[in-house]
Amino acid sequence: MGWKSILFISLLTFSYAQETPKMLHAHSIEVKYTAMDGSVKEVTVARDSDLRCRDIPFDGKTFWSEEYPLKTVPEFCKKSFITTAGQLSPMKIDEKIDTYGELEVLEFLDEMQEDQNMLFVDSRKKEWYEARTIPGSHNIPFIYFTEKGKWEKKKQEALTLLGIKITKEGYDFSEAKTVLFFCNGVWCRQSPQMIEALLEMGYPPEKMKWYRGGLQSWLNVGMTSIIP
Template sequence: MKKIILSSILTSALLCATDLQSIGVDVSYTDSNDEDKNITIIRKTPDNCKTVKFDPKTILGGNLVDASVPAECKKTFITYLGKVSPIKYSDKVETYGEVEVLEFIDKAKDDENMLLVDSRTTDWYLNQTIPSAINVPFIYLNKGQYPDDFLDAIDTLGVEVTKDGYDFTNAKELLLFCNGVWCGQSPLSMKNLISIGYPEEKLKWYRGGIQSWLSLGFPTIKPN
């Protein structure tokens, strides 16, 4: 078997990960027939995908793979949405995978200072969410846009408003998630919380979100 040799050529050493998503990475390689080939690694959005309605049932519903596979064994997902998030939000915010999420949920059963937070807007939350998650929509953590909802939200998270600003003495340990690695709602939640002084070490991030959760066969619930 012939060895395939890959060499990545970056257009600039200063490009960040989000730039590469839109510009792509040029790669040259030798295929199994000893022919030199080139390809640009870039996410593609077919024109007919751009008209797909963006709602919970469309994005997270339906089936894929061969028709002979039982319905309960298969999932489908949209490939073109949003921007792919880096694996780490910051040096102080831990990124969690599914095993860590399960451990967090288990510990939170006996610790009221730990909250699993669905950062998506309410319609997405009501469609389906991870069991035990509470809903604190990312939009409500924008104090300039939703001042009353902002106050309710940070109160839920254990933050006290004082005459000098905010008291984070009783701020809860949060594990935030949204729709998937392409979803910006939980990162926006963390950005807004950090901007008011919320301790970064009390923030955890389930980067894979609902899409990864479903792809691995874990259950969701429809909150009342």
């Protein structure tokens, strides 16, 4: 692509941005997901930026004085979250398990669109998943693996989705998928508990990834979410 073509696209993008309150950033991908009614839908996953915020002179006092965010900050420039109970997780769960940030999650989602051996798992309970989740995720509640003897049918379905086979000798992980797990936030123990349970079963740690920030971090930086 020549410089004239790039310039034309840049000018077109800038023109569009001036007429549109929200504009998708460069890191954006198209993700397909299955809705609760069984239909397959597609959504653009990216960081949404309200262009009006670019005209507001932010400084240290604007960000950190009094309550966060400051009451004088326009509503369209704010992202709110709840401070709740929980236990802060370390940066690494296991030395062989990669900890992901938002860009790594986007890269994983992008590759997953073409690779059936990759799986993005929301490990929270069903009611949390149904309230809001990250596009492209499958809901496998952690309790299927931590509450032994209670969810056997659901656990069997989850094992199939993860690519785990049950043989006379035990669990067969030869076709286990590469899985990225997340839950509510750095204070949430649901995905760590699921990962710990799978490690105990023998799931290869090099095939597991963990998005430590979870949904709270995802929403706090303005990433696309859905109500499945």
